[in-house]
Amino acid sequence: MGKEISAWERVEIARNPKRKTSLDYINSIFDDFIELHGDRNFKDDKAIVCGLGKIGKQNFTIIAEQKGRTTKENIERNFGMPNPESYRKAIRFMKQAEKFNRPVITFIDTKGAYPGLGAEERGQGEAIAKSMFEMAKLKVPVISIVIGEGSSGGALAIGVANKVFMLENAIYSILSPEGYSSILWKDSSRFKEAAEKMKLTAKDLYSMKVIDKIIKEPIKMEQEDFESVSNSLKKEIKKEVSRMSKLSKDDIVEERYAKFRNIKELVEK
Amino acid sequence: MIVDKIEKRETGAANKKSNIDIPIGQWIKCDNCKDILYKDDVRKNFNTCPNCGHYFRMHIGKRLSLVIDEGTYKKFDLKLDTTNPLGLEDYPKKLKTLREKTDLEEAVACGTGKIKGEDVVICIMDSGFLMGSMGAVVGEKITYSIEQAVKLKLPLIIFAVSGGARMQEGIVSLMQMAKTTAALTKLDEAGLLYISVLTDPTYGGVTASFASLGDIILAEPGAMIGFAGPRVIEQTIGESLPEGFQTAEFLLEHGFIDKIVERKDMKETLYKLIQYHKGGEA
Numbered sequence: 001m002g003k004e005i006s007a008w009e010r011v012e013i014a015r016n017p018k019r020k021t022s023l024d025y026i027n028s029i030f031d032d033f034i035e036l037h038g039d040r041n042f043k044d045d046k047a048i049v050c051g052l053g054k055i056g057k058q059n060f061t062i063i064a065e066q067k068g069r070t071t072k073e074n075i076e077r078n079f080g081m082p083n084p085e086s087y088r089k090a091i092r093f094m095k096q097a098e099k100f101n102r103p104v105i106t107f108i109d110t111k112g113a114y115p116g117l118g119a120e121e122r123g124q125g126e127a128i129a130k131s132m133f134e135m136a137k138l139k140v141p142v143i144s145i146v147i148g149e150g151s152s153g154g155a156l157a158i159g160v161a162n163k164v165f166m167l168e169n170a171i172y173s174i175l176s177p178e179g180y181s182s183i184l185w186k187d188s189s190r191f192k193e194a195a196e197k198m199k200l201t202a203k204d205l206y207s208m209k210v211i212d213k214i215i216k217e218p219i220k221m222e223q224e225d226f227e228s229v230s231n232s233l234k235k236e237i238k239k240e241v242s243r244m245s246k247l248s249k250d251d252i253v254e255e256r257y258a259k260f261r262n263i264k265e266l267v268e269k
Numbered sequence: 270m271i272v273d274k275i276e277k278r279e280t281g282a283a284n285k286k287s288n289i290d291i292p293i294g295q296w297i298k299c300d301n302c303k304d305i306l307y308k309d310d311v312r313k314n315f316n317t318c319p320n321c322g323h324y325f326r327m328h329i330g331k332r333l334s335l336v337i338d339e340g341t342y343k344k345f346d347l348k349l350d351t352t353n354p355l356g357l358e359d360y361p362k363k364l365k366t367l368r369e370k371t372d373l374e375e376a377v378a379c380g381t382g383k384i385k386g387e388d389v390v391i392c393i394m395d396s397g398f399l400m401g402s403m404g405a406v407v408g409e410k411i412t413y414s415i416e417q418a419v420k421l422k423l424p425l426i427i428f429a430v431s432g433g434a435r436m437q438e439g440i441v442s443l444m445q446m447a448k449t450t451a452a453l454t455k456l457d458e459a460g461l462l463y464i465s466v467l468t469d470p471t472y473g474g475v476t477a478s479f480a481s482l483g484d485i486i487l488a489e490p491g492a493m494i495g496f497a498g499p500r501v502i503e504q505t506i507g508e509s510l511p512e513g514f515q516t517a518e519f520l521l522e523h524g525f526i527d528k529i530v531e532r533k534d535m536k537e538t539l540y541k542l543i544q545y546h547k548g549g550e551a
Binding site for chain 1: 348349350351352354355356357405406409412434436437438439440441442443444445446447448450451452453454455458473474476477478479480481482495496497498501502505506510511514515519523524525
C-alpha cells in the first residue's frame with residue numbers, strides 16, 4: 001500500500017478487467033443474497049443488479065452497477081453502462097427498501113450511463129434525475145461504495161447516500177480522463193495529465209468531503225486481500241447502520257441533504 | 270457534461286458573430302434559412318427569424334423582459350465565486366474575461382418577479398456564459414432559489430440552457446446535480462409548483478438533474494435536448510443519428526415533456542399554468 005502511485009495508475013487499476021466486481025463484494029459481504037429483476041415497465045437491464053441480502057439479522061436492499069468479466073458477460077451487462085431501465089429498477093427497489101425499512105447499500109462501478117439512441121429515446125436524463133430525487137428522499141439509511149470506476153451522472157445516479165465509502169484505488173469523477181481532456185483541452189491524448197488534474201482519487205475526494213471513508217486495499221488484490229477488504233467494508237457498513245439506527249427517519253434524510261447541500265467550493269465575491 | 274458538439278457549434282457561431290442574442294450591427298444572418306435579417310425585426314419577433322421561425326438563443330435580460338412583468342424582477346443578493354477547486358491556471362482568467370465581455374455574473378440569474386401579477390421565483394440560464402454549464406456557483410444559485418421558493422411559498426420557474434456539468438470544476442460540478450435535485454425534494458414536499466422550461470441546448474448533468482424534474486416540463490420549438498451529446502452517441506453506436514433526434518418535438522413524442530410552447534406564448538402559458546396550480550386548498 002505505502003508507496004504513492006499516480007492518479008493515472010489508479011485509473012488503470014480501477015479499470016482492470018480482473019478487478020473484483022460488485023457481485024464479488026455482495027456475495028462476500030452479505031449472507032444469502034437473492035437477486036430480483038426488472039423495472040416492471042420495459043425490461044431487466046443487467047448493468048444494475050438489485051436484490052436483498054443480510055448481515056447477521058439485519059436485512060439490506062442492494063443496488064449495484066455490475067461489469068462483466070468475459071466478453072460474453074460484458075455484452076450481457078452492457079459493460080456496466082446502465083440504460084434508463086436500470087435506474088428505474090433501482091428506484092423500484094429503493095422504494096421497497098423504504099416500505100420495508102431496510103437500509104440501502106449501493107455499489108458504484110461504471111464508465112457512465114449508456115450513451116445510446118434507445119437510452120435517449122427512453123429518457124436517460126430523466127431516469128438519472130429521478131433516481132437521485134428518490135434517493136434523496138429515502139427515510140432509511142443509504143450507504144454508497146465506489147469500488148471501481150465512478151464516472152459521471154451514471155455513477156452519481158445511485159450515489160446520493162448518507163455516507164460514501166471508496167476503495168483506495170477506485171476513481172470517482174465528472175467524466176473519464178479521456179473525455180475530460182478532449183472536451184476541456186480539445187486534445188484526447190492528454191488523458192494522463194487530465195487524470196492528475198481531475199482530483200478523482202479517493203484521497204482527493206476525501207479531502208473535498210465528497211466521500212466519507214477510504215477503504216484500504218493493496219495494488220494487486222489476491223484472494224486473501226479481497227477477503228480482508230470485504231471484511232473492512234462489512235465492518236464499516238455495520239458501524240454506520242448501527243449509528244444511523246439511532247437517528248429518526250427525518251434526521252436520516254436531513255443528514256443526507258446536508259452532505260450534498262454543503263458541497264460548495266465557493267468564496268464570497 | 271456533454272459539451273462537445275454543442276460547444277463546437279457555439280464557438281463556430283460566436284466566430285460568425287451571430288446566434289447568441291442579437292449582435293452589434295444592423296443585420297443578422299439566420300442560421301437556418303440563411304436569410305439576412307434586420308435585427309430590429311428579429312427582436313420584435315421574440316428573437317426568432319421572421320422568415321423561417323428559427324429560434325435565436327436569448328440572453329438573460331431579454332428572457333426576463335419576455336416573461337417577467339416590467340420592473341418586478343428582484344435578483345437574489347448572492348455574490349459567489351468558485352474556489353477553482355481543480356486549480357486550473359486559466360479558469361479564473363476565463364471567468365473574468367467572460368464577466369467583462371458578457372456583463373453576466375455567471376451562467377444563471379435568479380430572483381423573484383411577477384408573471385402577469387403572479388409572484389414567482391425565477392432562474393434563467395444563459396448559454397453565453399461557458400455554455401450555461403453548471404459549476405458550484407450555478408448549483409448554489411439554483412439550490413438557493415429552490416429553498417427560497419419553499420420559504421416564500423412561491424412557484425418556481427427555471428429556464429434551462431446548458432451543456433451540462435462544468436468540466437473546469439470537476440467532481441464539484443457533478444455533485445451540484447445531487448444538490449439541486451435534493452433541494453427539489455423539499456419543494457415537492459411543500460406542495461409547490463415547479464415548471465422547467467427547456468431551451469436550446471439542454472444537455473448532460475442539467476438534463477440529468479433539475480431540468481427533468483419539473484411538475485410541468487415545457488420546451489421551446491426545435492430546442493436540442495438530451496443526456497449524451499449527439500457526437501458521443503454517434504461514436505458509440507457507429508451510425509449517424511436520425512433526423513430530428515433529440516429535438517423538443519422528439520422528446521414530446523417520447524413522452525418526456527408536457528408541451529412545446531412558442532416564445533410569443535410563453536408568458537401567457539406560464540401564467541395559465543400557475544393559475545391552475547393555485548387551487549390546492551379547496
